[in-house]
Amino acid sequence: MKEPILQCQNVCFSYHNLTGETSAxxxxxxxxxxxxxxxxxxxxxxxxSTLLSLIAGxxxxxxxxxxxxxxxxxxxGYMLQQDHLLEWRTIxxxxxxxxxxxxxxxxxxxxxxLTLLNDYGLSRFQDKKPGELSGGMKQRxxxxxxxxxxxxxxxxxxxxxxxxxxxxxxxxxxIGRIIRSAGITTVLVTHDLSEAIALSDxxxxxxxxxxxxxxxxxVSLTLPDDSLLAAxxxxxxxxxxxxxWKEISDEYGTDSL
Amino acid sequence: xxxxxxxxxxxxxxxxxxxxxxxxRHHHFVTIMRILILVLFLVLWEVSARMQWIDTFFFxxxxxxxxxxxxxxxxxxxxxxxxxxxxxxxxxxxxxxxISLLVSTLLWYSKTISEILEPYxxxxxxxxxxxxxxxxxxxxxxxxDTIIVAGxxxxxxxxxxxxxxxxKQADAEKLKLITTxxxxxxxxxxxxILPSSVPLLLSNMKVNIGLALVxxxxxxxxxxxxxxxxxxxxxxxxxxxxxxxxxxxxxCFIAMGxxxxxxxxEHWYLKHK
Numbered sequence: 397m398k399e400p401i402l403q404c405q406n407v408c409f410s411y412h413n414l415t416g417e418t419s420a421x422x423x424x425x426x427x428x429x430x431x432x433x434x435x436x437x438x439x440x441x442x443x444x445s446t447l448l449s450l451i452a453g454x455x456x457x458x459x460x461x462x463x464x465x466x467x468x469x470x471x472x473g474y475m476l477q478q479d480h481l482l483e484w485r486t487i488x489x490x491x492x493x494x495x496x497x498x499x500x501x502x503x504x505x506x507x508x509x510l511t512l513l514n515d516y517g518l519s520r521f522q523d524k525k526p527g528e529l530s531g532g533m534k535q536r537x538x539x540x541x542x543x544x545x546x547x548x549x550x551x552x553x554x555x556x557x558x559x560x561x562x563x564x565x566x567x568x569x570x571i572g573r574i575i576r577s578a579g580i581t582t583v584l585v586t587h588d589l590s591e592a593i594a595l596s597d598x599x600x601x602x603x604x605x606x607x608x609x610x611x612x613x614x615v616s617l618t619l620p621d622d623s624l625l626a627a628x629x630x631x632x633x634x635x636x637x638x639x640x641w642k643e644i645s646d647e648y649g650t651d652s653l
Numbered sequence: 654x655x656x657x658x659x660x661x662x663x664x665x666x667x668x669x670x671x672x673x674x675x676x677x678r679h680h681h682f683v684t685i686m687r688i689l690i691l692v693l694f695l696v697l698w699e700v701s702a703r704m705q706w707i708d709t710f711f712f713x714x715x716x717x718x719x720x721x722x723x724x725x726x727x728x729x730x731x732x733x734x735x736x737x738x739x740x741x742x743x744x745x746x747x748x749x750x751x752i753s754l755l756v757s758t759l760l761w762y763s764k765t766i767s768e769i770l771e772p773y774x775x776x777x778x779x780x781x782x783x784x785x786x787x788x789x790x791x792x793x794x795x796x797x798d799t800i801i802v803a804g805x806x807x808x809x810x811x812x813x814x815x816x817x818x819x820x821k822q823a824d825a826e827k828l829k830l831i832t833t834x835x836x837x838x839x840x841x842x843x844x845x846i847l848p849s850s851v852p853l854l855l856s857n858m859k860v861n862i863g864l865a866l867v868x869x870x871x872x873x874x875x876x877x878x879x880x881x882x883x884x885x886x887x888x889x890x891x892x893x894x895x896x897x898x899x900x901x902x903x904x905c906f907i908a909m910g911x912x913x914x915x916x917x918x919e920h921w922y923l924k925h926k
Binding site: 454473474482493496545 | 830835
């Protein structure tokens with residue numbers, strides 16, 4: 397059952413500048429299994445986003461290796477912190493940016509775009525400019541843009557952090573549901589512990605910089621109902637939260653408060 | 654948005670009427686004062702000339718300028734001189750924009766090239782370009798080419814620096830987005846940098862058109878037998894101040910007209926983007 401899609405082995409990475417080097421990641425090893433939803437949490441500035449850039453291949457690890465089990469068949473979708481919709485394009489044109497860049501605009505991709513717009517409840521807005529949409533809708537549009545690549549592995553870099561709290565609760569639950577129903581393997585980087593618990597199968601906790609994997613927690617929640625906030629109402633929620641909180645606050649130490 | 658809609662459906666309230674009236678009155682006042690200043694200036698100029706408070710040999714007068722202008726139109730020299738200056742300005746303007754867009758793109762594309770060329774650009778930009786004009790004349794002779802090159806030299810370096818700085822300010826995360834979608838640096842340029850820089854390109858053009866005109870007039874001062882710059886220099890040498898002042902006034906209109914065209918282009922863009 398546990399079929400790895402991605403494996404990281406002893407990955408190290410540092411940033412270099414003239415005043416010296418900053419070691420961001422040391423000896424990171426983990427694997428992501430097919431269909432899994434894994435969250436990465438850790439103290440701020442610990443190198444969570446760096447890890448995603450490495451997985452996406454935007455940067456190369458200094459040592460160690462990152463490999464996909466089936467590189468030809470594993471398209472990676474990467475969703476950034478802000479929606480980064482281009483304000484001079486309509487929503488539809490924004491969504492078609494991926495196919496446009498890879499020069500694969502065809503009736504098929506156009507149909508896919510319309511289907512996704514419809515599924516995510518944005519078809520009424522396809523000819524609007526991003527400025528006319530609410531934050532939640534823009535984030536959904538950004539997700540569609542990522543989904544247009546038909547990714548097998550989805551990387552989410554704090555995709556909800558630009559939203560206000562209420563929208564964030566709604567959109568994270570909503571997007572979590574969409575991703576799960578599509579069965580896409582996902583790595584989510586977040587600093588929101590409750591979001592990590594509510595969405596994931598497994599949580600990796602990173603230590604402070606230079607980050608290593610401090611602990612791995614498998615999450616299983618008993619869902620009381622199927623509402624959007626069901627996961628947050630699960631009886632185990634508080635338990636997981638206190639574990640995570642303890643691990644992370646240990647990293648900050650007492651002197652940083 | 655909803656509030657605006659409900660407000661526009663209702664009858665206009667008295668307070669709104671007062672506000673609109675006030676706004677309109679202010680607008681009229683500004684227009685009237687603008688015209689009044691011009692009329693007052695012309696009347697004062699004409700009266701002082703007629704009453705011989707000023708010497709028309711040196712200061713001319715509105716009626717003398719008008720007469721001279723009509724003569725110019727009738728004998729066709731107006732069209733030749735204005736046409737040639739306008740032509741040279743437009744060609745310079747066009748070339749400035751093309752060259753600076755190409756060079757600034759190259760600089761943006763390669764950080765190494767931009768680092769290497771930076772000091773040269775800074776020097777060329779701060780150098781008074783009129784100092785180059787005699788050199789250009791020796792190299793290219795006294796013709797249209799020289800004047801167009803003079804026009805280009807005044808604006809092109811500033812324009813390159815301006816565009817390059819603008820390109821550099823593009824959001825790094827947006828460039829990352831393009832990379833995550835499988836694009837190259839070149840794709841990032843065509844999909845993100847260029848479209849987001851249209852307002853910058855337009856405002857840069859407004860600066861360029863003015864500078865191109867400056868360069869062309871400098872060129873014509875030194876190396877022309879036709880054009881408004883030539884008329885100004887020639888007129889001052891033979892003490893034909895009517896000619897000088899008429900040419901300057903025509904230049905005012907050209908400058909205003911060219912700027913206005915770009916203003917319209919900008920409005921059109923803002924409306925249709």
